[in-house]
Amino acid sequence: MRFRIYRYDPESIGKPRMQDYEIEFDPQGKKVLDALIALKDGLDESLTFRRSCREGVCGSDGVNVNGRNVLACVTPLEGLKQPIEIRPLPRLPVIRDLIVDMAQFYQHYRAVKPYLINLEPEPESERLQSPEERAELDGLWECILCGCCTTSCPSFWWNPERFLGPAALLQGYRFIADSRDQASGERLDFLEDPYRLFRCHGIMNCVEVCPKGLNPTQAIGKIKTLLVKRAL
């Protein structure tokens, strides 16, 4: 199988470059991550990438394969056009090879206060929700913060410091939608901003790439609806 992989070594003075690899590898039933590991083991131990769970749970191996942001560990090799081109996630600073600096991404995540805010005294056992209230959180809580969506969003490319991006907005809505949270007013206040929220133009790249099948555009739409309801 043939691969073209983005290489960058911060310790050398060289520019980033694309390196070609060829390796005997049976793609049947295998994922992109398997090939990366085989390359590292067999051909080039300097090749660097992140991975942990290797089953689509931890969100650490988001990469761009043939132009599309994916999790390497759940992307089948079969059917990919060769040479398979693997690059780091777009628009984030590259630390080394396929490893990007996610600081900006997490900063936006932290900004939406991704935790329950409830100042009432804690109950004996737990805060109860009806099954319907709980169902509101489906399609929101599953996010593994892989960054595939945010780094595929053109609005994030143009304004990465100021637009929160689909992942953070999805999580913002996850807590607005939570019946146990008491800070939805403040959360909406924070989001009502031409940059933080309104840079989203509904391009839907985020929906297209999310490996968990989530729909940030819909969550963003719901935030806008709440803002409108509140204003009228």
Add this chain to the structure above:
Amino acid sequence: MRQVGGAHRGLDLWLVQRVSAVYMALFLPVFWFCRAGTGYTGWHALFLGLPMKAAAALFVAALLLHAWIGLREILIDYVHPLAWRLPLYFLFALAYAGCLVWAVDILWKVQ
């Protein structure tokens, strides 16, 4: 709890853009339906009444507002230096305002 709020802007313009789109979507089929003949007399008769004048002027206003807000979005996306962006906002606002005055003038000239 101290909260850092957003700029509290963006929502109004976003809403105006949606509302103007709805108005345009409603006006166009009605206009299509109302236009009687194709010749000069047909058009003349159509624009003689005040309601049609007003509705058409409102349509032009909606169109220009819609366009200006869209343009503002594009400028925020791509033109980051304020020294460029602000003059561009005003330049286009001025040009579009001019278009509106012109359109109203044309409409009200139909006697």
